[in-house]
Amino acid sequence: MVETAREFGLADKELGEAPAGAATEWWEEKVRIQLERMHLFYWQGMVKEMRELADQYRAVIGERAAPVQRARFLKMIALSMLMDSRFQPSSECVALAKRAVMASEEADDLAEAGHVIFACGLIQTFHGDFEEAAQACAKALELSERIGDLVLQARCVTYLAVAYRRMNDCANCNLAAERAFEISTGLAMVEYIAMAKANLGWVAWRQNDHAKAEKLASEALNLWHGMEDPYSFDWMALWPLVAIAFARKDFSRAVEYARGLLDENQHPLAENLKATVRRTCEEWERGAEEIAIASFVSAIQAARDLAYL
Numbered sequence: 001m002v003e004t005a006r007e008f009g010l011a012d013k014e015l016g017e018a019p020a021g022a023a024t025e026w027w028e029e030k031v032r033i034q035l036e037r038m039h040l041f042y043w044q045g046m047v048k049e050m051r052e053l054a055d056q057y058r059a060v061i062g063e064r065a066a067p068v069q070r071a072r073f074l075k076m077i078a079l080s081m082l083m084d085s086r087f088q089p090s091s092e093c094v095a096l097a098k099r100a101v102m103a104s105e106e107a108d109d110l111a112e113a114g115h116v117i118f119a120c121g122l123i124q125t126f127h128g129d130f131e132e133a134a135q136a137c138a139k140a141l142e143l144s145e146r147i148g149d150l151v152l153q154a155r156c157v158t159y160l161a162v163a164y165r166r167m168n169d170c171a172n173c174n175l176a177a178e179r180a181f182e183i184s185t186g187l188a189m190v191e192y193i194a195m196a197k198a199n200l201g202w203v204a205w206r207q208n209d210h211a212k213a214e215k216l217a218s219e220a221l222n223l224w225h226g227m228e229d230p231y232s233f234d235w236m237a238l239w240p241l242v243a244i245a246f247a248r249k250d251f252s253r254a255v256e257y258a259r260g261l262l263d264e265n266q267h268p269l270a271e272n273l274k275a276t277v278r279r280t281c282e283e284w285e286r287g288a289e290e291i292a293i294a295s296f297v298s299a300i301q302a303a304r305d306l307a308y309l
Helices: 002-015 024-043 047-064 067-084 091-104 110-127 130-147 150-166 170-187 190-206 210-225 235-247 251-260 271-285 289-305
Strands: none
Touching: 024 047, 024 067, 047 067, 067 091, 067 110, 091 110, 110 130, 110 150, 130 150, 150 170, 150 190, 170 190, 190 210, 190 235, 210 235, 235 251, 235 289, 251 271, 251 289, 271 289
16 A cells, blocks of 8 residues: 555656646546545545545535546545544535435446445445445445446445344345355455354344354454454444353353453444443443343343344
8 A cells, every 4th residue: 555655646746736727637637646545545544634635625626526536525525524433424424425426426437336325325324324225235236236346246235234234134134144255255355254244143143043143253253353454343243242141141251242342443332332331341340240230131122222233
C-alpha cells in the first residue's frame, strides 16, 4: 500500500494544478486520483485523511466530476462516517449512502453501481435496517454476478447472511453463509471464511446442535485471531458460545467468552447491552455469583432482543 500511495502522489504531482481552460478529461483524471487516494485511506483506516481530502475537493467534484465519480465520492464519505462512528452509523450516514446509490443510477457503470449499493447495504446493516440491507446486498450481488466480480460477490453474500441472521431468518442465513464460505474459500479471504463459519455456527445453535455450533464458532475466532490485522466481529462467534456455556452452567467459561465482547478493538455492542455484559463480568469477578448469573440471564435475553443472538 505504501507503493500505491506513492504512485498516486506522483500522479497527482505530475498532473499539477489546473491549466487555464482545462478540459473535462483533465478534471476527471484529477478527481479519479483523489478518489483512489480516498479509497486507499479507507482501507488503511485513515478517516481524518479521508475527510481532509474530501473537504479539499468537495466543490470540484460537485462541479466537474463525472456522474460515476460523484457516486463514488458520496460512497467514500459515507464509509468514512461509518468508520468514524465505529460502525454505529447515524441516520445522516445512511441518507448519504442512499444519495450515492441515486447518483450511481445516473451513471452507466455496473461495476461502480454494485460497489455503491453494497456500501449502502453494509451501512444499513450496522444501522439496524436489516430488511433494507438484505435488499441492497441482494441487488449488489446480482450486479456483481453480471460483471463477474468474485470479491464483491464474497462481500455481498457475507453481509446478506448477516442481515438474514439479524432478522432471525435461519434458512436464508444458512444458504447465504454456505455460499459465502464457498466463494471466500476460493478467494482465500480469511475474514469472510471466518464470518461464514460464525454465521453457520449461529444457525447450528438455533437448531440446538451445540457441538457443531461450538466447533464452527471456535474455528471462526481462531481464523480471525490469526490474522495480522484481526477482523473485529468476534461477537458473531462469541454470543452462541456464551449461550451454550451458560446453558451448561459452565459460568466461568461463559464469563471468559463474555469478556471478549468488551475488548476495545471489537465493534461495540449496543450501549445498554454492553453495560449489562460488563456488569455481569464485574459481579462474577468480585465473587457475587448469584447476582452475576441473574445478570447473565438479562444479558442473553437482551442479546436476543437486539438480534445479536
